[in-house]
Amino acid sequence: MSKILKVEGLTKHFPGRKHSLFGKRDIVQAVDGLNFEVETGEAIGLVGESGCGKSTTGRLITRLLEPTSGSIEFNGKDITHLSNAQMRPIRADLQIIFQDPYASLNPRHTVGTIVASPFRIGGIEPEGGTKKRVQELLEIVGLNPEHYNRYPHEFSGGQRQRIGIARALALRPKLIVADEPVSALDVSIQAQVINLLKDLQKQFDIAFIFIAHDLAVVRHFAQRVAVMYLGNIVEIADRDTLYSNPKHPYTKALLSAVPEVDPDAIGSRERIRLTGDVPNPINPPSGCRFRTRCWKAQEICASNPPELIQIGMSQVACHFPE
Amino acid sequence: MSNFLEVKNLSVSFPTEDGVVRAVDNLSFTLEKGKTLGIVGESGSGKSVTSLAILGLHKGSSAEVSGQILIDGQDINAKPETDVRLLRGKLMSMIFQDALAALHPYYTVGNQIAEAYLVHNKVSKSVAKKRAIEMLDRVGIPNPQKRINDFPHQFSGGMRQRAMIAMALSCNPSLLIADEPTTALDVTVQAQIIDLLRDLQKEFNTAIILITHDLGVVAETADDILLMYAGKEIEYGTVRDVLQKPQHPYGWGLLTSIPRLTGDPNKSLAAIPGTPPSLISVPSGCAFHPRCSYVSRVGTACSATIPELLPVTSGAHHLVRCHLDATAREEIFKNQVGPNL
Numbered sequence: 001m002s003k004i005l006k007v008e009g010l011t012k013h014f015p016g017r018k019h020s021l022f023g024k025r026d027i028v029q030a031v032d033g034l035n036f037e038v039e040t041g042e043a044i045g046l047v048g049e050s051g052c053g054k055s056t057t058g059r060l061i062t063r064l065l066e067p068t069s070g071s072i073e074f075n076g077k078d079i080t081h082l083s084n085a086q087m088r089p090i091r092a093d094l095q096i097i098f099q100d101p102y103a104s105l106n107p108r109h110t111v112g113t114i115v116a117s118p119f120r121i122g123g124i125e126p127e128g129g130t131k132k133r134v135q136e137l138l139e140i141v142g143l144n145p146e147h148y149n150r151y152p153h154e155f156s157g158g159q160r161q162r163i164g165i166a167r168a169l170a171l172r173p174k175l176i177v178a179d180e181p182v183s184a185l186d187v188s189i190q191a192q193v194i195n196l197l198k199d200l201q202k203q204f205d206i207a208f209i210f211i212a213h214d215l216a217v218v219r220h221f222a223q224r225v226a227v228m229y230l231g232n233i234v235e236i237a238d239r240d241t242l243y244s245n246p247k248h249p250y251t252k253a254l255l256s257a258v259p260e261v262d263p264d265a266i267g268s269r270e271r272i273r274l275t276g277d278v279p280n281p282i283n284p285p286s287g288c289r290f291r292t293r294c295w296k297a298q299e300i301c302a303s304n305p306p307e308l309i310q311i312g313m314s315q316v317a318c319h320f321p322e
Numbered sequence: 323m324s325n326f327l328e329v330k331n332l333s334v335s336f337p338t339e340d341g342v343v344r345a346v347d348n349l350s351f352t353l354e355k356g357k358t359l360g361i362v363g364e365s366g367s368g369k370s371v372t373s374l375a376i377l378g379l380h381k382g383s384s385a386e387v388s389g390q391i392l393i394d395g396q397d398i399n400a401k402p403e404t405d406v407r408l409l410r411g412k413l414m415s416m417i418f419q420d421a422l423a424a425l426h427p428y429y430t431v432g433n434q435i436a437e438a439y440l441v442h443n444k445v446s447k448s449v450a451k452k453r454a455i456e457m458l459d460r461v462g463i464p465n466p467q468k469r470i471n472d473f474p475h476q477f478s479g480g481m482r483q484r485a486m487i488a489m490a491l492s493c494n495p496s497l498l499i500a501d502e503p504t505t506a507l508d509v510t511v512q513a514q515i516i517d518l519l520r521d522l523q524k525e526f527n528t529a530i531i532l533i534t535h536d537l538g539v540v541a542e543t544a545d546d547i548l549l550m551y552a553g554k555e556i557e558y559g560t561v562r563d564v565l566q567k568p569q570h571p572y573g574w575g576l577l578t579s580i581p582r583l584t585g586d587p588n589k590s591l592a593a594i595p596g597t598p599p600s601l602i603s604v605p606s607g608c609a610f611h612p613r614c615s616y617v618s619r620v621g622t623a624c625s626a627t628i629p630e631l632l633p634v635t636s637g638a639h640h641l642v643r644c645h646l647d648a649t650a651r652e653e654i655f656k657n658q659v660g661p662n663l
Contacts, residue, residue, distance in 0.1 A: 047506035049509070049511075050479070050508055050512065079532060081417045110510075136640075156597045158597060159597070177434075186364040186365055186535065186598065187535060187537075187576055187579060187580055188364060188575060188576060188598075189579070190579070190580075190581075190592035191579035191581070191592070191593035191594070192593040192594075192595075192619065194581065194591055195590045195591055195593055198590060199590075204369035204544060210551060213508065213509070214581075214655065215508075215509070215583065216580070216581040216582050217581045219583060219587045220580060220581040220584075220587050222590065226653075239587065243583065251408055253478050254404060254510060255583065256513075257509040257510045257512065257513040258509055258538065258583055259512070259513075259516070259536065259538025259539050259542045260541060260542065261538050261539065261541050261565060261567065261577070261580065262541065262566070263541050263561050263562050263566065263580065264566070265564055265584075266541065266542055271513075273513060273514060273517065274510045274513075275479050275514075277478040277481065277511065278478075278508075
């Protein structure tokens with residue numbers, strides 16, 4: 001299989017507050033040295049808690065943000081520092097679906113205009129005309145093609161998310177970054193959208209980077225899962241390995257914190273309760289960033305940051321993996 | 323044991339330009355001290371409107387509230403706003419979903435916790451301050467002597483939620499309403515807050531109403547579940563009844579549509595088709611019938627008459643509002659729903 005995306009040492013540091021006139025500026029280390037690859041047509045999940053850098057990663061890959069260092073290779077081409085104009089032809093293959101279906105659609109544009117915008121911006125005339133193609137797209141995502149002339153406010157949250165998906169599909173991309181595509185939706189609608197994305201992925205052989213905080217949702221979508229903590233990837237493994245045999249203590253804790261729906265299963269599960277909150281990314285802990293909340297932490301964890309290494313079927317960044 | 327909270331035939335509607343929004347329609351339930359009731363439903367099902375009505379917070383708005391809300395024998399709905407104000411905080415209290423919006427940005431966290439205590443107790447400011455420190459310590463904020471002087475923006479999301487819990491519990495209320503208390507939080511912090519609420523309930527014997535859309539959170543905390551759809555209760559019973567032997571097609575749909583950590587991840591989720599109805603024009607008959615897969619088994623009754631809330635089997639405490647008869651429900655659950663759970 002060929003690689004559609006290769007990320008090496010990807011880092012994003014945002015400038016923070018300056019405490020005095022001549023003092024040093026704070027640096028928010030949002031993403032710090034990510035390495036991972038995505039195969040053609042593969043769905044990879046990116047999970048972690050808020051502030052772990054998963055959305056920043058999505059925006060770096062789609063080049064909505066400029067990386068501080070590292071490299072992004074998409075479809076065999078280095079796109080790390082391309083200008084907007086240079087990115088334009090590439091965006092046909094690299095699309096994004098946003099979290100908030102209310103903020104990501106222009107309220108003054110009709111659905112037809114919104115879904116047709118990739119054609120307009122890319123200067124592409126689809127076969128059979130734009131209107132026909134847009135109506136096809138609306139049908140693919142399960143909307144009524146006759147709603148072409150309606151405005152976003154006439155649709156519910158789930159339907160709006162479908163509009164966003166149609167827009168992302170318009171140019172038949174090879175990779176879609178889906179940034180929390182279902183977290184703003186009601187449970188019954190969530191399942192509809194997950195099923196839709198899964199069908200589209202299979203039907204059009206699109207690679208997905210599925211960003212989410214909900215481990216159960218990711219399990220139903222991704223074939224491989226990367227767990228992030230405070231700007232680092234702490235574990236990557238294929239889905240079954242990660243969920244049945246988590247190696248990093250953080251992955252283990254995260255899995256055990258998911259509430260169980262079956263009342264009988266609640267007592268039988270091992271519970272790990274992490275104390276405290278995620279530390280501030282302005283001043284992350286030395287060594288392993290998880291050590292301040294880890295029950296296994298020892299001296300080495302404070303002095304040496306662990307590398308992501310292969311252990312069995314998983315890649316883990318931990319001095320004392322399970 | 324007697325029921326500490328009794329809600330009888332509660333209806334709340336809002337007149338708007340487009341018509342009357344019937345947010346809550348003829349709702350009845352009870353709750354004992356030391357127990358937790360989970361009210362579950364999707365957005366717009368009337369969960370939050372119910373909780374605001376119990377706190378008497380619709381008074382002074384355009385909402386029309388009818389029915390009885392008896393807390394410890396006192397009807398909140400019949401009392402004037404000034405009387406309810408004296409009860410709020412002491413008898414019943416609330417924690418909100420968005421702690422950053424619920425806390426005042428201009429006052430320190432300590433000030434805001436002490437305020438409620440000062441209103442209900444004739445004590446000096448220094449005693450109230452001590453109480454604030456004690457409460458912050460109790461909810462697990464490290465270094466409370468120092469942190470009471472912090473402003474809300476200096477707290478993290480989980481800490482703000484803890485501070486709000488401290489504020490709500492400062493006067494030992496007998497009834498606590500938690501409106502989506504963990505929705506805005508990360509899973510690891512959510513687990514901490516759930517544990518905290520459970521410990522505090524044991525300690526103070528508080529009755530808790532937990533409003534949420536997350537069936538996992540309810541399963542871990544509640545004793546009873548009230549399932550709401552379009553302003554009506556459609557299923558009511560113990561956690562085990564409602565989650566293990568659900569009787570309403572909407573409950574089946576919810577349980578089979580949530581992604582889980584167990585089961586076959588390659589199978590597509592059994593989603594509920596369609597979207598929740600608008601509360602201005604609620605579908606006739608059973609409000610769920612346009613989305614229900616089993617309407618054909620009943621016939622025209624589903625769209626013609628509103629089913630009554632009846633015991634699943636005679637005498638049972640497990641109530642359901644559905645036209646399907648008991649044998650049909652059992653058969654569907656066994657053959658079509660069970661395998662997808």
